Each structure stands twice: as structure tokens, then as C-alpha cells.
Amino acid sequence: MPTVIEPKLIAGNANKPLANAIARRMSLYRGGAVGLVDARVERFNDQEIFVEVYENVRGEDMYILQPTSNPANDNLMELLIMADALRRSSAARITAVIPYFGYARQDRRTKARTPITSKLVANMIHEAGVERVLTMDLHAAQIQGFFDIPVDNLYASPIFALDIQHQFKDSLQDVMVISPDVGGVARARELAKRINAPLAIVDKRREKPGEIAEMTVIGDVTGKKCIIVDDICDTAGTLCKAAEVLMDHGATEVHAYITHGVLSGPAVERVTKSVMKSLVITDSIAATDPVAAAPNIRILPTAPIFAQAILNIWNGTSVSSLFETDVLGPIYEGIL
Known part of the structure; x- marks a missing residue:
């Protein structure tokens, strides 16, 4: 051979x-x-x-x-x-x-x-x-x-950590990493350790698939720049709702770092109209034209x-x- x-x-x-x-x-x-x-x-x-x-x-x-x-x-x-x-x-x-x-x-x-x-x-x-x-x-x-x-x-967390350290270099002390559910705590903790930031959790409860009954913030996010971290964003319903809850609890800004931007259905419209200042995804999935054109969606190269x-x-x-x-x-x- x-x-x-x-x-x-x-x-x-x-x-x-x-x-x-x-x-x-x-x-x-x-x-x-x-x-x-x-x-x-x-x-x-x-x-x-x-x-x-x-x-x-x-x-x-x-x-x-x-x-x-x-x-x-x-x-x-x-x-x-x-x-x-x-x-x-x-x-x-x-x-x-x-x-x-x-x-x-x-x-x-x-x-x-x-x-x-x-x-x-x-x-x-x-x-x-x-x-x-x-x-x-x-x-x-x-x-x-x-x-x-x-x-x-x-x-993706090492890439996210590098980007956060660059984007928030003047206010890293105000950054807090957020897990959008209890199941994602390990992923959020990994990123929090890399940037030496505190961690909080948004606990969500569903009545049935696709509908969120209530959300509870575990941790004090008052005055913090919150960064939600997750692996997949599909319809963005949970993500946008979590951003609203964090702002209601005193966060000054909400950003999201998601590895795979599936972004199906109404996702792009929801993100564009949400209180989130930015959604950062990777190019693991080819960006559609609406995703590429969205003003508050940014794509990191893999x-x-x-x-x-x-x-x-x-x-x-x-x-x-x-x-x-x-x-x-x-x-x-x-x-x-």
C-alpha cells in the first residue's frame, strides 16, 4: 500500500x-x-x-x-x-x-x-x-x-473565551456567565472558569414541549453583563425569554454565545426583536441569508x-x- x-x-x-x-x-x-x-x-x-x-x-x-x-x-x-x-x-x-x-x-x-x-x-x-x-x-x-x-x-468554549476577553476587555469584572437551564451548568461553568467570571442559572419549567411555564434566576445578576452560553439555538424562544428575565432581574446587558445556530422558523426575527444585545454563533452550520443579515447576530469561524x-x-x-x-x-x- x-x-x-x-x-x-x-x-x-x-x-x-x-x-x-x-x-x-x-x-x-x-x-x-x-x-x-x-x-x-x-x-x-x-x-x-x-x-x-x-x-x-x-x-x-x-x-x-x-x-x-x-x-x-x-x-x-x-x-x-x-x-x-x-x-x-x-x-x-x-x-x-x-x-x-x-x-x-x-x-x-x-x-x-x-x-x-x-x-x-x-x-x-x-x-x-x-x-x-x-x-x-x-x-x-x-x-x-x-x-x-x-x-x-x-x-467551542475556548473560542468563546478568547472572543469574550477581546470584546469585554474593559469590563470583564462585570461579566457573568449564565446557563439557560440546569442541564447546561457544566458547559457554562467551563466557560466561566476560563474567563474567571461568576456563574448564574436560569431554571425553566415547561408545561409541554415548546412552551415555557416559568423561569427563575438562581444567582444575583444585578448590574452584570450577562452572557448566556449553550450548545444549540433552534427557535430561540427559550433564549429570548431568558434574556428578558435577566433584564427584569437587573442585568445591564444580555449577550448569548451559542455553538450551533440552527435558527429555524421565527428564530431570526425573535433574536432581532429581543432585548439581547448580541447573539454570537459559530459557522458549524452554514448561515442563511436572514442570519447573515441580522444586525445583532455575529458568526465566529471554526x-x-x-x-x-x-x-x-x-x-x-x-x-x-x-x-x-x-x-x-x-x-x-x-x-x-
């Missing part, structure tokens, strides 16, 4: 701008051109997905760049079919780079006779020929255990951390080193 010389990238249609950005960053790090493998990923008239790879990938270390965001089913099938095409083309190793892992919210049985779809998707990815998964901020940490292959889960993580996997060096702000700082220098 030929020696693996360079990592090769191939992208589906889910987030081409991010795929191109990752290739550009890898070119910068490597000091030579790193491009996307020439391939076509298209649909027949009946919406069947077809993949054809135009370059030789025999014995190569392949990285498929494809978040499984909306439309989740189409993007997931693209990922699976690309993996099968590469496996049948004798690629030496196939790594799925999934910035946003769809179906992650179906990670357990909440009621009788419901599926654990995250596990089903994990099985499908493995069976398609993927040998490693690289993702960011899984909705639940146990999803890593659903796979029988290595899973590297990157975190290409630098993904490019470095891919190179670390290829080199056989530590991926967890990217969890440290000291390591990530130089990678994001001049970007944030």
Missing part, C-alpha cells in the same frame, strides 16, 4: 464555505496548497444522491467535511454515500468531520416507545466505512460512547480549530491540546 503523504479533504453540499475555509487554513499551516478533492455530489430527478470522486484516493488519509444540519436527512445520506464511495475506492482511512452532529438531541429515551436516534446514526456512520469522527460540542457527551470508533469532540485538529489527527498528535486557550490563542490571533 502506498505511504500516506498528505491529508485529503472532500466536502458535501452542507457547508461548502466552511469546507473551503478549512482547506485555506490547512494550506496556511502547511505552507502549501491543500484543496478539496475533485468530486461531484448531486441528486437525480427523484432526489437520489449520487457521488463520483474524480481523483485517485487509493491508500490516502481522507477527511469528509459534512455537518448533518438542515436538511438533516439529505446531508446525512451525502455523508454516508461519500464514505462508501471512498471505502470502495480503497482509501486507507476515512475520517468524518461533522461540525454539527444532527440527531444529537435524540440521545436517550424520554418516553416509552421512542428511539435513540443518535445511536442509530452512529451505527450507520460506522457501517458506511468511517473510522474516526471529528465533531464539535456534542449535545450530550455520552454520544461518544454510541460509536465503536474514536470520536474527537472539540469544544475553520482554524478544525484545520489544526485534522492536521493533529493526521500527524498522530494530541487533539485535546486544542482545548487550552494558550494553544488556541495563536491559532486565532488576528481573527477575533
Whole structure:
């Protein structure tokens, strides 16, 4: 088998701008051109997905760049079919780079006779020929255990910490990190530790899915610049309501840092009209035109951390080193 010389990238249609950005960053790090493998990923008239790879990938270390965001089913099938095409083309190793892992919210049985779809998707990815998964901020940490292959889960909190330290450099002493629910306390605490800020919680109770009965603030937010941190923002109902409650309890400003901006339905309109001063998301999901045009939504790049993580996997060096702000700082220098 030929020696693996360079990592090769191939992208589906889910987030081409991010795929191109990752290739550009890898070119910068490597000091030579790193491009996307020439391939076509298209649909027949009946919406069947077809993949054809135009370059030789025999014995190569392949990285498929494809978040499984909306439309989740189409993007997931693209990922699976690309993996099968590469496996049948004798690629030496196939790594799925999934910035946003769809179906992650179906990670357990909440009621009788419901599926654990995250596990089903994990099985499908493995069976398609993927040998490693690289993702960011899984909705639940146990999803890593659903796979029988290595899973590297990157975190957005070091990127958020760098951005907060830059944006609030003159008033860091007034910043307070907020968890929008009890289940997200660990994530919020991690960010709070990184920026040396206090922590508060908004406890919400639902009468039924999609409706929030009441919210209680646990902690004193009076005079604070509150930063709500979470992994997913879908319709933004909870987020905007939490911002209102925090302002009612004496907060001077409310900002939100969310890893995956799903932002479906009325989300953009709600965020635009809300009391939140800013919503910061990453580009793990391709931004729609309304998201890109929203005046109080800002997008942070993930290409630098993904490019470095891919190179670390290829080199056989530590991926967890990217969890440290000291390591990530130089990678994001001049970007944030």
C-alpha cells in the first residue's frame, strides 16, 4: 500500500464555505496548497444522491467535511454515500468531520416507545466505512460512547473565551456567565472558569414541549453583563425569554454565545426583536441569508480549530491540546 503523504479533504453540499475555509487554513499551516478533492455530489430527478470522486484516493488519509444540519436527512445520506464511495475506492482511512452532529438531541429515551436516534446514526456512520469522527460540542457527551470508533469532540468554549476577553476587555469584572437551564451548568461553568467570571442559572419549567411555564434566576445578576452560553439555538424562544428575565432581574446587558445556530422558523426575527444585545454563533452550520443579515447576530469561524485538529489527527498528535486557550490563542490571533 502506498505511504500516506498528505491529508485529503472532500466536502458535501452542507457547508461548502466552511469546507473551503478549512482547506485555506490547512494550506496556511502547511505552507502549501491543500484543496478539496475533485468530486461531484448531486441528486437525480427523484432526489437520489449520487457521488463520483474524480481523483485517485487509493491508500490516502481522507477527511469528509459534512455537518448533518438542515436538511438533516439529505446531508446525512451525502455523508454516508461519500464514505462508501471512498471505502470502495480503497482509501486507507476515512475520517468524518461533522461540525454539527444532527440527531444529537435524540440521545436517550424520554418516553416509552421512542428511539435513540443518535445511536442509530452512529451505527450507520460506522457501517458506511468511517473510522474516526471529528465533531464539535456534542449535545450530550455520552454520544461518544454510541460509536465503536474514536470520536474527537472539540469544544467551542475556548473560542468563546478568547472572543469574550477581546470584546469585554474593559469590563470583564462585570461579566457573568449564565446557563439557560440546569442541564447546561457544566458547559457554562467551563466557560466561566476560563474567563474567571461568576456563574448564574436560569431554571425553566415547561408545561409541554415548546412552551415555557416559568423561569427563575438562581444567582444575583444585578448590574452584570450577562452572557448566556449553550450548545444549540433552534427557535430561540427559550433564549429570548431568558434574556428578558435577566433584564427584569437587573442585568445591564444580555449577550448569548451559542455553538450551533440552527435558527429555524421565527428564530431570526425573535433574536432581532429581543432585548439581547448580541447573539454570537459559530459557522458549524452554514448561515442563511436572514442570519447573515441580522444586525445583532455575529458568526465566529471554526475553520482554524478544525484545520489544526485534522492536521493533529493526521500527524498522530494530541487533539485535546486544542482545548487550552494558550494553544488556541495563536491559532486565532488576528481573527477575533
